[in-house]
Amino acid sequence: MTRSEFKKTALGGIxxxxxxVLVLGMCPTIAKSDNVINAVSLGLCTAAVLILSNxxxxxxxxxIPDKVHLPAYIIVIASLVTLVQMIVxxxxxTLNDSIGAFISLITVNCIILGRAEAFAGKNKVLPSxxxxxxxxxxxxxxxxxxxxxxxxxxxxxxxxxxxxxxGGFIVLGLMMALFNQIxxxxxxxxxxxxxxxxxxxx
Amino acid sequence: xxxxxxxxxxVISGMLTNxxxxxxxxxxxxxxxVSKKTQSAVGMGLAVTFVIxxxxxxxxxxxxxxxxxxxxxxxxTIAFILVIASLVQLLDIVLKKLSPSLYGSLGVYLALITTNCAVLGTANSVIAQGxxxxxxxxxxxxxxxxxxxxxxxxxxxxxxxxxxxxxxPFVGFPIALVTAGIMAMAFYGFSGLSFT
Amino acid sequence: MxxxxxxxxxxxxxxxxVSVVCVAVLAVCNMYFPKYTPTLDRATAxxxxxxxxxxxxxxxxxxxKYIVMLGSxxxxxxxxxxxxxxxxxxxxxxxxxxxxxxxxxxxYIIESSSxxxxxxxxxxxxxxxxxxxxxxxKKQGESYYNKLPAELFDFLTGKSGxxxxxxEFGKTGATLSLNAINRAVNLSxxxxxxxxxxxxxxxxxxxxxxxxxxxxxxxxx
Numbered sequence: 001m002t003r004s005e006f007k008k009t010a011l012g013g014i015x016x017x018x019x020x021v022l023v024l025g026m027c028p029t030i031a032k033s034d035n036v037i038n039a040v041s042l043g044l045c046t047a048a049v050l051i052l053s054n055x056x057x058x059x060x061x062x063x064i065p066d067k068v069h070l071p072a073y074i075i076v077i078a079s080l081v082t083l084v085q086m087i088v089x090x091x092x093x094t095l096n097d098s099i100g101a102f103i104s105l106i107t108v109n110c111i112i113l114g115r116a117e118a119f120a121g122k123n124k125v126l127p128s129x130x131x132x133x134x135x136x137x138x139x140x141x142x143x144x145x146x147x148x149x150x151x152x153x154x155x156x157x158x159x160x161x162x163x164x165x166x167g168g169f170i171v172l173g174l175m176m177a178l179f180n181q182i183x184x185x186x187x188x189x190x191x192x193x194x195x196x197x198x199x200x201x202x
Numbered sequence: 203x204x205x206x207x208x209x210x211x212x213v214i215s216g217m218l219t220n221x222x223x224x225x226x227x228x229x230x231x232x233x234x235x236v237s238k239k240t241q242s243a244v245g246m247g248l249a250v251t252f253v254i255x256x257x258x259x260x261x262x263x264x265x266x267x268x269x270x271x272x273x274x275x276x277x278x279t280i281a282f283i284l285v286i287a288s289l290v291q292l293l294d295i296v297l298k299k300l301s302p303s304l305y306g307s308l309g310v311y312l313a314l315i316t317t318n319c320a321v322l323g324t325a326n327s328v329i330a331q332g333x334x335x336x337x338x339x340x341x342x343x344x345x346x347x348x349x350x351x352x353x354x355x356x357x358x359x360x361x362x363x364x365x366x367x368x369x370x371p372f373v374g375f376p377i378a379l380v381t382a383g384i385m386a387m388a389f390y391g392f393s394g395l396s397f398t
Numbered sequence: 399m400x401x402x403x404x405x406x407x408x409x410x411x412x413x414x415x416v417s418v419v420c421v422a423v424l425a426v427c428n429m430y431f432p433k434y435t436p437t438l439d440r441a442t443a444x445x446x447x448x449x450x451x452x453x454x455x456x457x458x459x460x461x462x463k464y465i466v467m468l469g470s471x472x473x474x475x476x477x478x479x480x481x482x483x484x485x486x487x488x489x490x491x492x493x494x495x496x497x498x499x500x501x502x503x504x505x506y507i508i509e510s511s512s513x514x515x516x517x518x519x520x521x522x523x524x525x526x527x528x529x530x531x532x533x534x535x536k537k538q539g540e541s542y543y544n545k546l547p548a549e550l551f552d553f554l555t556g557k558s559g560x561x562x563x564x565x566e567f568g569k570t571g572a573t574l575s576l577n578a579i580n581r582a583v584n585l586s587x588x589x590x591x592x593x594x595x596x597x598x599x600x601x602x603x604x605x606x607x608x609x610x611x612x613x614x615x616x617x618x619x
Contacts, residue, residue: 070287
């Protein structure tokens with residue numbers, strides 16, 4: 001694995017952020033970002049499943065025939081999710097009360113199957129692990145940010161809007177627009193700089 | 203009579219008051235992905251309705267007569283997701299044979315029904331709530347119809363939206379999310395619905 | 399043998415192997431992970447003291463054991479077994495607490511849970527001879543909980559046996575939450591009727607043991 005490949009994989013969580021850029025895994029992102037604790041814990045559970053599934057699937061990539069790769073991935077992911085569910089329900093009962101129903105839905109989170117399909121099924125174990133960690137961190141950061149904003153707004157304006165689904169949609173939409181604008185400005189700056197360098201002006 | 207009122211309440215709740223997308227925030231990926239054209243929204247909605255109703259019934263049977271009896275309820279996630287994946291595969295084959303035009307318009311989204319959390323979410327919730335078989339069937343159908351209603355309404359709005367000049371940062375998903383938020387506000391009005 | 403058949407067999411074999419390994423791992427984990435059991439904490443004791451007053455302050459009730467947890471060693475009922483045989487009722491008895499002394503001596507409190515719209519609802523119901531003397535919710539995360547009638551838990555006082563909250567309060571706008579509470583209450587009532595004497599006896603034993611203990615200490619002094 002070359003240095004540039006490593007950099008690209010490790011920064012994948014930011015440059016192709018699962019929530020704000022790829023727009024994957026929207027359901028848990030909106031449903032459980034009503035406060036920071038729920039957001040962080042669901043984010044961590046998802047990241048754990050993502051990292052483990054990436055590693056296991058990349059280990060098995062040569063064993064699994066191409067025809068049945070999807071069902072095999074689904075079985076692996078569903079088992080990992082069940083494992084996380086068991087751990088949470090036996091050791092973290094309070095957490096289980098608040099996000100329990102959404103843990104089993106991690107199985108159908110498009111981020112996990114998407115990474116398995118797009119990356120782990122084609123790459124060696126180490127790059128897949130790094131990809132899982134990077135994407136996982138990207139997901140945790142974005143869902144936590146959303147959770148923090150929504151919790152702040154709920155504290156400021158009272159409950160009933162920003163902690164409900166409708167508030168989730170609107171806050172996420174506005175934040176996505178904000179990030180679009182920031183990305184746009186950054187790109188313009190880069191283009192501008194490149195043009196300056198081309199003309200020989202430092 | 204009470205049973206009948208219960209069924210009516212399940213139907214109203216699934217379609218309007220507890221709308222799976224706008225109120226429970228499940229199934230958002232296809233809701234945002236397939237709502238650009240009304241035509242494909244109708245097809246997708248009906249396909250999802252079919253998968254949700256059949257899969258919740260099959261999962262109910264599987265859970266009640268196999269998993270619960272053998273005391274291996276912890277395997278439910280794996281069992282349910284396999285049922286859903288096979289059903290989607292079946293739908294894929296049947297549609298390809300019977301209605302190639304609908305198959306063409308649904309395209310890649312058909313395979314995505316497997317990862318639609320509305321389907322697994324409904325299967326999980328009918329089991330957790332201890333419904334009987336008929337109630338499960340009605341829940342599946344009405345939740346699927348609720349999804350279809352939300353999808354068609356959204357597609358109608360987005361078709362009109364495409365004609366307007368939207369501020370650049372909002373183009374694409376952000377404006378769709380804000381629109382969905384406003385629709386969710388409208389649907390939240392249904393939650394005051396109660397009939398005695 | 400035809401090559402495509404070999405390939406198909408290989409695919410099936412791999413799938414079967416993967417699922418067998420996964421299921422085996424899960425089965426082992428399921429056997430060795432501890433099942434969550436509630437314990438009596440200060441917050442629970444406070445709630446119990448509110449629905450079934452001991453006559454002393456919350457802190458005193460907890461510290462001086464006016465409220466205690468009753469395990470299967472005390473009343474001899476295996477909760478796991480009971481829950482398993484009542485699986486079809488879609489509710490669970492989580493714990494039994496008792497008040498061996500105080501204003502409401504020999505009343506007991508049953509903690510039960512059932513799944514509502516957004517997760518488990520846990521309720522505490524206090525009984526005196528299998529008749530409800532008070533009830534409260536311990537834990538819930540229901541979105542429409544505030545649509546439930548305020549007099550819901552007061553209505554339960556004095557009831558025993560089967561209750562039908564759905565018929566009593568009609569369509570509230572929180573049907574799933576109300577159904578869950580209804581299931582939990584009915585299972586709890588059933589448990590109270592079946593094991594009333596066992597639970598009561600365990601507390602009388604406890605009280606008399608405490609009394610002899612006190613006497614013994616007095617003699618020593």
